[in-house]
Amino acid sequence: MAKAVTVNRIRNVPYALALAFACAWMLDPSAAIPAGFASLVSFSQYPHLLVTSLAFGVLALFHRQTSTFLSSKAFVVASCSLCFLGFFGAWIFSLQPETSWGILPFACLCVTALCQASLLISCLKALAGLPLVDCLLTLIAWQFFVGTLRALSTLLPPLAVSCIAPLAIALCLTRNTSTALWHENPTEKLPSEEAGKIEPHSFFPIARLLLIYSLIIFTIQMLQGFAPTPVASVSYFGLFIAIAVTSIALAVNGRIVRIKQLYDVSLAILELAIIVFAIGAGCSYEIASILLDASYMTFSTFFFTILCNLCQRRGNNPVFVFSLAYLAEQLAAFLGEAFSGMIGPGVHALPLVLLAGLGAIAFVYLSPLRDGSLERSTDPAKAQYVDPARYYTILAETCTSVAMQCSLTKREGDVLLLLAQRKTLAQISDDLVVSLATVKTHTHNIYKKLGVHSKQELYQFLGLENLSYSAKSSTKPTR
Known part of the structure; x- marks a missing residue:
């Protein structure tokens, strides 16, 4: 039997979709936060997460109505245009006192967050139509593009990537190869007697995955908040570790790809990051931050692949599933950062040891794909x-x-x-x-x-x- 990953399969990866997903992921609504709103949530450094959570909640609530127009070129172009105007408006508002603009800065933040949420879900809706191996290869390309953009963002002005990204998204998602993926409705692949039929308990695997994902995001964001010095400038190296891990996981498998290997590796990296962080000496914070990013991207690859596969096999609406996933991520990130902000920076050895132990038990118990x-x-x-x-x-x-x-x-x-x-x-x-x-x-x-x-x-x-x-x-x- 031939291997699951071949040269032709790698050549046919929708790289335009991967680049669009990376650009949408790199959009930074925090650049559009008005000072008045930030002062209301003073205990958190990322108050925009509440607004983005609300945006994903709206998409999840109205997933039936939004499924159609999320797959249109006109909507993508309009969202990219509004997103660019939102960041441009935020830059204009920052030049003058906020009191002279009224509620316009906050409206600008809401529009930017909603456009980013819509573009992310549009990309994932297209991704949900791919077979498992193609989905994994596309997400490896996504990891590479995100790592490259993260590296560029350290060299360019703060808003440069967020202003350029909407143009790249519009160019990538309006290609015929990308629009064709939108119309790959996963439920249409089911036999006629099962199409559109979702069993009452079929949401349980998704709920379990969302719980694990939320725990991981909460842990990562909390640890990043404990660091006494900013480490974002080096953490993107973890993305390239994630690329290596995912590529090796695909290479060592033959005809059958065992996706659960990514789950096990990502949790092992997370536990290692907690231990390194608890050392609190020398370059331990930088190393731990790199490991945290590697764990996040490896688990995200596993997570998105599983959700795409569940949408195909069980007929779940991808807009609803991925909106819930991002809603859980944004809320978990906000709570993790707020929790670390209330405790204060510095190493907290005992809580970290307890966190590592409880996390290991929880992740083993909640492990997906077990039978x-x-x-x-x-x-x-x-x-x-x-x-x-x-x-x-x-x-x-x-x-x-x-x-x-x-x-x-x-x-x-x-x-x-x-x-x-x-x-x-x-x-x-x-x-x-x-x-x-x-x-x-x-x-x-x-x-x-x-x-x-x-x-x-x-x-x-x-x-x-x-x-x-x-x-x-x-x-x-x-x-």
């Missing part, structure tokens, strides 16, 4: 294996990775797991309580998406060709 339902079965059919628990754990993880990578629906993922256990179509029909014809349809779709033509080729694809298994297990996928 413990096959690990503790007492089925005697497993006795023929030397280590049956390990076999079933690896089998479940492999099938989960394949289902994500090939955009299988949840039911197709269930059938894949049972096929991997060497069960017959009749046994699968009994286990899932569906007709034999339905099982055959799902099996046909699985073969087509995986590019295999027989069970033997399927076993080779999953790396099971050397294992023999008599299908006597009564283990069923969780519903």
Whole structure:
């Protein structure tokens, strides 16, 4: 079997979309904060996070109405124009006393935040139409562009990148290759009987991911606030560490990409950053800041890839999902920065040690993509294996990775797991309580998406060709 990442696949990455996403991410609404508003939230250095949170909340609340116009060239051009005018207006307002302008500076901040939020969601909506591997490659390009822009921002005037970025976004998102991705509706990839159908519990994986993401953002922002000296000028080196980590994770995998590796690595880097930060000597703050950025970008790559995949496989609205994700991020960043501001700068060894311990426990407990339902079965059919628990754990993880990578629906993922256990179509029909014809349809779709033509080729694809298994297990996928 060929590897998942090929030269042709790298060549076909939508780099214009990655650049537009990076430019939208680099827009800095804090440059448009009026002095009067900043004084109302004096305990935080980033009061604009409240306004951006409100902007993402509006998009999440009206996601059905906004889904259509977020995918139009006219809207992108209008948003970029308003964003540029917002930053230009903020510069004009800063030249004269604020009292002479009334509420115009605050209106300028609101317009800038709403435009940035809309452009970010437009980029992610296009990203949600890509297969898992293409999505990962696009996000690696996004990391590179963000790192480059961060490096340029240290050399250019403060508002230079924010003023140039809207023009670059308009040029990138109005290309035909970018607009075509907008119309890749993930729900249209589902079979007719499942299109538009979202199970009542299908939001739970997203909610769990949002909770983990919020904890990580809160931790990173709090640690950045504890630093007695500014470290933003060097932290962008962490982006290039994240690029290396993500690239290695893709390179070491063969045909099946195990996305959970990024989750594990990002949390390991975060725990290391906490330990380095607690040392509080020499260049520990700079090193910890670099590690924090590496952890953030690595986890963000994992996070956005999983959300895109869930939108495809479960039919969730990408505008709603990503608006909630950014709402959680902005609020977590605001709370983390405000918390560190109230405590004050400096090393707090005991809280950091407790934070590292509690964080490790929480992240392990909340770890996504786990399927413990096959690990503790007492089925005697497993006795023929030397280590049956390990076999079933690896089998479940492999099938989960394949289902994500090939955009299988949840039911197709269930059938894949049972096929991997060497069960017959009749046994699968009994286990899932569906007709034999339905099982055959799902099996046909699985073969087509995986590019295999027989069970033997399927076993080779999953790396099971050397294992023999008599299908006597009564283990069923969780519903």
